Amino acid sequence: MNWEAILMTMPYMTVVILFMIGLFTVLFKKNLIKIIMGIAIMQNAANLFLVSLAYRRGEHAPVFTSAESTEMVMPTAHALTLTSIVIGLATTALLLSFVIMIKKHYGSINTDDVRRCKE
Amino acid sequence: MSALAYQLVPVSGWNPLVLILLALIVGVLVYMIYRLGNHSYKETKYKREPFLSGNSPADDPDSLHIGGSNLYWGFTRALKRYFEPLVRGHTGLLNDYLYWFVITVVVIMVVLYFV
Amino acid sequence: MNIDIVQHSPALILAVPLLFAFLTPLVDRISEKGRDALFFLGLIIMAFFVAIMAYEVYTVGEWSYVFGGGTVTPTGADSSFFRILFVADGVSAMASITLTISAIGAAIYSYTFMKDETGLNKFNTLFFLMVAGVNGMVLTGDLFNLFVWFEVASVSSAALIAFKTYEGKAVEAALKYMIISVIGGLFFLLSIGFLYGQYGVLNYQLLAENITGTNLDKIALTILVVVLALKAGAVPLHFIIPDAYSMAPGSVTAVLVVASQAGLWVLFRVVFTLYGVAVNTLTIGWIVIVLGILSMFIGVTMALVQKTVKRLMAYHAISQTGYMLLGVGVGLAVLGKPEMGLYGRTAMEGGVFHIINHAMYKGLLFLTAGAIIFKTGIRKLDDLGGLGHSMKWTMGFFIIGALAIAGIPPFNGFASKLMIYKSVYRFNPLLSIIAMVVSILTLASFVKVFHSIFMGPKDEDIYDTGDVPKPMLAGMTILAAFVILFSLFPGAVVSNIVEPAVEALGVI
């Protein structure tokens, strides 16, 4: 068994598991707050995926002071993750304030009740 | 200048200006024929109603406004087996919207993989 | 220190709305008048820069703008390697023009339309942010930057949909729009991860050069296509569009139409420039065509049975998006084959021309629907009636919009639909026949709407109040003027604006 290769795919396995958990929550849970939690899990999975892409074996973190200029992990993926975390915060804040307003107007945050926009 | 002129009034293909010109000409012709008619006919309040069928319409014609939504009731009634599931399809449930999203991703992925 | 405005126009198109978006709260503390003045000033300056960029693109040609680089054009491969790149080409010029026209029309319209609402400085900020988000989505040449602007546009349009927080339904529509957009964004992030992991580069040109169509690329392409079709409102994913359009305030819906079309523009960029012939274009072409046909047919049949004005128009927006997908899908299906020259190119030009036409007349129709609801406060078709007597101008604009959307000859809808019919017929006759049937059903549903709103007896309580105030009419006149302008000179519009956009998509 090539443990070396399996070890290398470990981060991507966690990404798939986390994404599936998030997708499951979003698809099958009826409570809006749980859906937003599912979205947060999916965001973490996406961020983990981006960071694990940038990893090069045996290289230093991309902080300039601690490494010679050649052996560095790819910093662009870290920049992408930072932006995606900021966007994740903004979207979750907006979604939560929508849920607060829906609780005020509909009196319930169950997706079965929150569907007056049908006809 | 000629290029722009050609673009503005292209000879081949669809050209709205020719159509509008035609419309104007026909309009003028119709107006001329309209002028020929005699104008003694007055728009009187109690003109004879053209009798079509059934009982005479209610005395107050203004109340006869058919509501908008059931203008095509015949069409929708005939295709009931198509319209029923379609209208019910829009459930308004957030989870259903996401089912459709995931289903489309899977379907297109399979199609793209095999073809 | 000579600042060459023309070279910097792509950056300024984005910087001006953002700057004015964040200046509004500060100015709002000083004076209400100042805030409204800032609102129009910002849009006019942005329109000025869009005009400069478009003129430069159409006369000189396309160029890319590197943010933070020493010189404007990327010198050497490495400098465009890490920096964010904006591309000013046919596609971004045409999309910015469409957005500017409907944004200015909607802004003037909303001057009195939103008069009695509170928190107008937030409305102006969000409006600017949405305009900046949509412009960014279309202008950017970098995949991750596209994700950032996709999110900015989704956040600001969701907040605008929920602007009437005192109505429960508006918040519900905004919540659904936002959740779906966020999840779409996450899938988008995954596909960025796939492409970045394989090729280590995020730039459109560099990515397009070394994409080889491996299985991972196909998965990334699927996710990109589905997420952008979701934003544009293709059928299996269209559920958020009717809720969002019917619950948003009138002027916001007009710009929302262009915001979802930005998803369409980016879908064409991804499919044509990014992937091009790397993937079997016939399959992708047929996928886009099937999405288009579904959107067309189901959109219009659902519209026939609708009971409220704006929901009916929202379904028409979906069915018209189907036309665009059909037109460009046919072009995509024959990409790189000899038939491209025969009819593929006209199909694409028809599809792309339909985008700008649709933005004009659909914006006009939504503004008229907003005017009707502003005047009567009634949304249902059954309760409305006899408005033709009092609202003459709105009726006139409604007629122009309805005839244009149904594709009646002199109007611009007909010009682009004719191009689509002719070319799609030679690709596959059945598709063209479905397109014509859908066009007839569109006309049928708009006759229904016109009859139930404007015909019928005088309605006493609305009759004496007359038509909607001046600025709303001015907003509608702008859009109607462009509908008529595009109807009278379709040839000029196609050869000057549409052809560069089609060439910019990489179609030789």
Next chain:
Amino acid sequence: MNWKMSLVVRTVTNFLIVPIIVFGIYLVIHGHLTPGGGFQGGAVIASSTALLIIAYGSLGKHKKDLSSMEALGLTMFILIALFGIGSTMFYNYLAGTGGIFGGVVPEGANAGFINTGGTVPLMNIFVGLEVAAALSLILWMMSKETKVLETEKSSPSAEGQEVRD
């Protein structure tokens, strides 16, 4: 707001606020050297306002000031980016030109200096200001909206207002 925590909590919060804000400012200013920067530093500063909201129930009459602070931060961020329009937007025109932010970076791996960042620390400061104001505004709005801090049970709000259909 009649909500107030006990005296102990309020005094501890008064003491705790200062180190949190100082640490937040440290993160913001050293953004271009050590991990941190505008957003992270601003979030730390916003956590101090979260403490204030819990201890004192509300931030008083500062809603307008906070949103203006946020708007000011963002406007300055874009203006600084626009000043670089000479070559391109977001161009680091202060780097290497001496002055407060323009120090020259010596060769080789070194711990880096504060004044070598050019426009980056300036942008970090304004983003930090903006994020601190924005996050505290969000926290405060949400605590006010959900009435989570009110002691007596607030009356259940009217069952959803129907749109005039």
